[in-house]
Amino acid sequence: MVGMVGLLEGLVLQSGSAGGGTDSAPFADAIGGLLGFGANMGPGETLIAAFIGAFFIGNLMLAMTGVAGPWAKRKITAAFTDRLAVNRVGPFGLLIIVADAVRLLSKELIVPDGVDRPAWDIAPILMAGSALLGFAVIPMGNGIQLADPETGLVYVFAVSSLASLGLVTAGYASNNKYSLLGGLRSVAQNLAYEIPLVLTAASVVLFAGTLQMSEIVAAQTEPLFAIAGIAIPSWYAFVNPFAFVLFLAANLAEVGRNPFDIPEAPTEIVAGYQTEYSSVYFVLMYLGEFLHIFLGGAIIATLFLGGPAGPVLPGIVWFIIKIWAVFLFTQWARSAVPRVRIDQLIEIGWKGMLVLAFANLVLTAIIVGLIA
Amino acid sequence: MSLEDPRDTEALEEELVGVTNEGVDYDALEDLLGEHVIGRESHLNAEAFVIRPDEVQEVLFTLRDQAGFDHLSNLSAQEYEDRYESVYHLKKYNDPTQEVTVVVPTTKRDPRSQSAEPVYRTADWHEREAYDLIGIEYDDHPDLRRILLPETWQGHPMGLDYDQDQPQVVSFENHANPLEEDHQDAESDTMFINIGPHHPATHGVLHLKTVLDGEQVADVDPDIGYLHRCEEQMAQSSKYRKEIMPYPDRWDYSSAGILNEWSYARAAEDLADLEVPEYAQVIRTMAAELSRMAGHMLAVGTFALDVYGDFTAIFQYAFRDREKILNLLEDLTGQRLMFNYLRLGGVAWDLPEPREEYFEKLRDFLDELPQTVEEYHSLLSSNEIFQIRCVDTGVLEPDVAKSYGATGPIARGSGIDYDLRRDDPYGYYPELDWDVITEDGSDNYARVLVRLQEVEQSARIIEQCVDLLAEWPEEDREIQSNVPRTLRPEEDAEIYRAVEAAKGELGIYMRSDGTDSPARFKIRSPCFSNLQTLPELSEGEYIPDMVASLGSLDIILGEVDR
Numbered sequence: 001m002v003g004m005v006g007l008l009e010g011l012v013l014q015s016g017s018a019g020g021g022t023d024s025a026p027f028a029d030a031i032g033g034l035l036g037f038g039a040n041m042g043p044g045e046t047l048i049a050a051f052i053g054a055f056f057i058g059n060l061m062l063a064m065t066g067v068a069g070p071w072a073k074r075k076i077t078a079a080f081t082d083r084l085a086v087n088r089v090g091p092f093g094l095l096i097i098v099a100d101a102v103r104l105l106s107k108e109l110i111v112p113d114g115v116d117r118p119a120w121d122i123a124p125i126l127m128a129g130s131a132l133l134g135f136a137v138i139p140m141g142n143g144i145q146l147a148d149p150e151t152g153l154v155y156v157f158a159v160s161s162l163a164s165l166g167l168v169t170a171g172y173a174s175n176n177k178y179s180l181l182g183g184l185r186s187v188a189q190n191l192a193y194e195i196p197l198v199l200t201a202a203s204v205v206l207f208a209g210t211l212q213m214s215e216i217v218a219a220q221t222e223p224l225f226a227i228a229g230i231a232i233p234s235w236y237a238f239v240n241p242f243a244f245v246l247f248l249a250a251n252l253a254e255v256g257r258n259p260f261d262i263p264e265a266p267t268e269i270v271a272g273y274q275t276e277y278s279s280v281y282f283v284l285m286y287l288g289e290f291l292h293i294f295l296g297g298a299i300i301a302t303l304f305l306g307g308p309a310g311p312v313l314p315g316i317v318w319f320i321i322k323i324w325a326v327f328l329f330t331q332w333a334r335s336a337v338p339r340v341r342i343d344q345l346i347e348i349g350w351k352g353m354l355v356l357a358f359a360n361l362v363l364t365a366i367i368v369g370l371i372a
Numbered sequence: 373m374s375l376e377d378p379r380d381t382e383a384l385e386e387e388l389v390g391v392t393n394e395g396v397d398y399d400a401l402e403d404l405l406g407e408h409v410i411g412r413e414s415h416l417n418a419e420a421f422v423i424r425p426d427e428v429q430e431v432l433f434t435l436r437d438q439a440g441f442d443h444l445s446n447l448s449a450q451e452y453e454d455r456y457e458s459v460y461h462l463k464k465y466n467d468p469t470q471e472v473t474v475v476v477p478t479t480k481r482d483p484r485s486q487s488a489e490p491v492y493r494t495a496d497w498h499e500r501e502a503y504d505l506i507g508i509e510y511d512d513h514p515d516l517r518r519i520l521l522p523e524t525w526q527g528h529p530m531g532l533d534y535d536q537d538q539p540q541v542v543s544f545e546n547h548a549n550p551l552e553e554d555h556q557d558a559e560s561d562t563m564f565i566n567i568g569p570h571h572p573a574t575h576g577v578l579h580l581k582t583v584l585d586g587e588q589v590a591d592v593d594p595d596i597g598y599l600h601r602c603e604e605q606m607a608q609s610s611k612y613r614k615e616i617m618p619y620p621d622r623w624d625y626s627s628a629g630i631l632n633e634w635s636y637a638r639a640a641e642d643l644a645d646l647e648v649p650e651y652a653q654v655i656r657t658m659a660a661e662l663s664r665m666a667g668h669m670l671a672v673g674t675f676a677l678d679v680y681g682d683f684t685a686i687f688q689y690a691f692r693d694r695e696k697i698l699n700l701l702e703d704l705t706g707q708r709l710m711f712n713y714l715r716l717g718g719v720a721w722d723l724p725e726p727r728e729e730y731f732e733k734l735r736d737f738l739d740e741l742p743q744t745v746e747e748y749h750s751l752l753s754s755n756e757i758f759q760i761r762c763v764d765t766g767v768l769e770p771d772v773a774k775s776y777g778a779t780g781p782i783a784r785g786s787g788i789d790y791d792l793r794r795d796d797p798y799g800y801y802p803e804l805d806w807d808v809i810t811e812d813g814s815d816n817y818a819r820v821l822v823r824l825q826e827v828e829q830s831a832r833i834i835e836q837c838v839d840l841l842a843e844w845p846e847e848d849r850e851i852q853s854n855v856p857r858t859l860r861p862e863e864d865a866e867i868y869r870a871v872e873a874a875k876g877e878l879g880i881y882m883r884s885d886g887t888d889s890p891a892r893f894k895i896r897s898p899c900f901s902n903l904q905t906l907p908e909l910s911e912g913e914y915i916p917d918m919v920a921s922l923g924s925l926d927i928i929l930g931e932v933d934r
Contacts, residue, residue, distance in 0.1 A: 081688035
């Protein structure tokens with residue numbers, strides 16, 4: 001699986017490099033340097049270096065979801081509800097990750113009667129894969145960025161939206177009415193929230209004047225102002241807190257966490273689109289979900305929190321801290337906030353968030369216009 | 373339909389027949405019914421009029437509209453050697469001590485009787501149950517099919533000639549999947565979906581046959597009986613004195629067992645004319661209120677689960693607080709769930725020694741409680757998303773609630789001021805200072821508020837009980853009156869008595885045949901009647917609201933199915 005996604009990433013990376021002349025692939029270059037390929041790598045050498053880079057990043061993200069899914073999620077929820085959670089297997093219960101992985105993978109893969117194959121098989125792969133693809137353009141600090149195309153931001157939103165396709169495929173192909181309801185709900189929800197999400201991101205683009213992820217991060221390094229000798233960087237979360245909050249909320253809907261966990265809604269439609277999935281496919285669905293939360297965190301970190309910037313610690317560490325902070329936020333919402341109803345969700349999306357996102361965009365345009 | 377009849381209740385109030393200061397004037401009622409009455413019986417709780425099976429609706433309409441009996445509390449059906457009988461127990465929501473019973477005998481050869489469904493909607497399910505278990509058929513019934521047993525069941529198991537050992541042979545044709553019918557044809561734009569019997573939100577094994585129009589519920593039909601354990605039959609084959617008491621714990625098993633036990637204790641004590649010492653009544657009252665609090669905690673916690681979605685903080689908090697109550701009940705009864713603590717004529721044993729320590733524990737719990745309830749209010753009722761989900765969803769209008777025989781927090785959430793602890797006093801409640809909570813919202817939100825406030829009222833009652841018990845003189849601590857070793861109530865004595873359980877009016881009908889076990893034992897379960905309102909609450913609403921409404925009804929399937 002990892003290898004396959006790595007392959008996909010490599011291919012996308014290649015086409016990206018071929019398309020945009022000025023695009024650079026700093027991480028692949030660095031790996032090429034380590035391997036002794038020299039300054040001007042040929043196509044074969046670039047491919048090898050890119051594969052290794054993709055392998056590294058893909059595994060880093062999968063390892064994080066591995067920690068988050070079976071262990072951190074339980075621990076965090078337990079902290080919110082006065083419980084202990086896993087504490088029997090290994091130190092702090094950490095080995096539950098291994099135990100759970102073995103358990104889930106060794107379960108029987110039940111293929112229900114009448115499912116629409118191969119659509120039913122493609123959906124989980126699509127969901128996990130689409131999230132992994134997004135990480136290709138995220139600058140993670142210390143030069144770890146697979147590709148840096150000029151249209152990086154557009155690319156991230158484009159590939160992460162592929163997940164919606166996975167959701168609706170899963171819902172439709174499962175031959176289960178709960179799945180169908182879940183699939184339909186997820187499409188309605190993603191339509192309603194993707195537009196405010198992209199519009200809010202566009203306001204950041206107005207500030208930064210570029211779609212290139214590394215440039216957006218670079219634009220946030222200037223000090224905004226200084227308090228008692230400590231310079232506050234011009235992270236867009238500080239420059240435009242309104243957009244930041246809007247983006248956080250829309251992101252909750254995008255990753256389907258309370259108050260917007262409507263596509264799954266365990267007490268209403270059992271598990272929505274993933275009702276019929278078991279064993280490996282369930283793991284893939286689950287991985288996909290957590291990868292999407294982390295990808296959401298990575299986008300928020302890049303657009304609003306200065307990317308990998310931070311004092312003392314290396315950039316990659318800061319980057320991981322930031323995306324885990326966003327993860328913590330989603331889990332907090334999950335433990336504390338009631339779920340809204342589907343019609344209320346659509347109403348909030350189209351009548352509330354969309355209007356606010358447009359207002360934010362216009363306001364930003366005016367401010368940027370005045371400053372320039 | 374009767375529900376749509378415009379009724380000017382104000383005007384009726386003044387000229388109700390048979391209302392006197394000393395209770396019901398049965399002679400006036402007999403005059404009112406005129407020649408419909410073909411006989412009269414005296415039951416221990418009320419007078420009973422015997423009527424012809426084809427005049428049921430006329431008699432009940434008269435009693436409802438002209439004498440104000442707006443609550444069909446229960447229907448007990450039974451088979452005698454020479455006849456079948458449907459016994460309708462009528463009450464008034466304004467004053468449940470005003471009761472009248474209507475007995476409808478039918479012949480053995482053709483057990484047909486007119487349905488009471490047009491008069492009281494709640495008769496729908498009650499008559500289905502009578503048909504299912506006893507075998508009486510009701511003319512005019514909108515939907516007379518089995519309710520507790522599978523549709524393919526042979527025979528009526530509580531009839532006299534039913535052979536318990538008869539194998540249930542179901543032919544392949546008859547076993548065709550009853551759910552096979554689907555809505556997948558070209559014309560239909562609705563979708564049939566089975567919610568349950570295994571589903572996260574059905575709180576047990578409940579099956580909702582639901583028809584969806586998009587996300588909206590077009591039709592919902594609760595299918596119950598998955599947890600039917602023949603509780604009535606078991607009680608009928610047990611002796612009054614000690615053998616029946618453990619069963620009530622298994623009806624509403626949300627740790628509200630003491631309240632269930634009390635329903636049997638009250639009915640049996642009145643049937644056998646037993647006294648209960650005052651000291652035991654105080655202990656019963658205290659234990660019952662602890663049970664009610666535990667039941668309400670579970671109700672609020674699981675309702676939060678239904679609305680919030682995941683296993684969120686509130687569910688866990690509610691469980692934590694219920695746990696504290698269970699600890700207290702364990703100290704008292706030696707059990708955490710199936711208490712079996714009440715005895716006919718008193719309770720099993722006195723408070724645990726050292727008494728002071730137990731009082732201290734109780735007081736500590738009560739001291740913490742206001743803060744806990746405050747926590748629920750800040751997590752639940754003052755949460756804005758919770759409000760937009762619950763306010764004005766699952767609306768149950770008061771007159772609809774009455775027609776369905778809804779009681780307990782469901783009725784009080786619809787503004788019906790009905791609480792048997794106050795209106796039909798028993799135990800030590802009349803001596804204590806507490807309030808009946810009502811809310812006018814009639815929606816899911818009102819029902820949550822009622823439960824949270826009732827927890828506070830229960831705490832008030834317990835506090836007063838603790839004070840009383842602490843100062844009770846040692847020589848007067850009589851926990852049980854003198855009860856004969858074998859109870860044989862008078863032959864043909866009949867009684868229907870109810871108590872206010874956590875979910876509402878929990879009644880027991882018993883008929884004695886002079887032996888030491890009841891000839892008929894009928895349970896009036898509050899959840900059974902309350903669940904019947906679900907289609908009213910949810911048709912036309914969204915699926916999430918139906919789930920929330922189901923949660924707010926707070927049904928325990930053990931009590932629905934018995």
